Amino acid sequence: MNAITLYTKDNCPQCKMTKKFLADKNLSFEEINIDVETQYIDSLKEKGFRSVPVITTADEKVTIVGFRPDQLRTLAV
Numbered sequence: 001m002n003a004i005t006l007y008t009k010d011n012c013p014q015c016k017m018t019k020k021f022l023a024d025k026n027l028s029f030e031e032i033n034i035d036v037e038t039q040y041i042d043s044l045k046e047k048g049f050r051s052v053p054v055i056t057t058a059d060e061k062v063t064i065v066g067f068r069p070d071q072l073r074t075l076a077v
Contacts, residue, residue: 002057002058002059002061002062003029003030003057003058004022004027004028004029004030004055004056004057004058004075005029005030005032005055005056005057005058006018006019006022006029006030006031006032006053006054006055007032007034007040007044007049007052007053007054007055007056008031008032008033008034008052008053009033009034009035009052010033010035012052012053014052014053014066014067015052015053015067017067018053018055018067018072019031021067021069021072022072022075025072025073025075025076027075027076029055034052049065051065051066053065053066053067055072055075057075062074062075
């Protein structure tokens with residue numbers, strides 16, 4: 001399984017729903033809260049992301065922005 005990274009921030013309902021979805025599917029992931037780890041903000045902006053959650057895989061073949069159960073299901077395959 002490709003490592004999953006989930007970028008979140010505080011007080012983000014979509015982030016909470018995404019975390020719950022991944023946990024319910026028993027998918028392990030690394031969470032990076034950009035309110036705490038602010039050094040990731042510029043990197044996300046450089047890649048064109050303007051909102052969270054952002055989900056990426058280690059090989060960067062999968063990138064999902066927002067709470068998208070339809071796309072998140074592909075990670076559980």
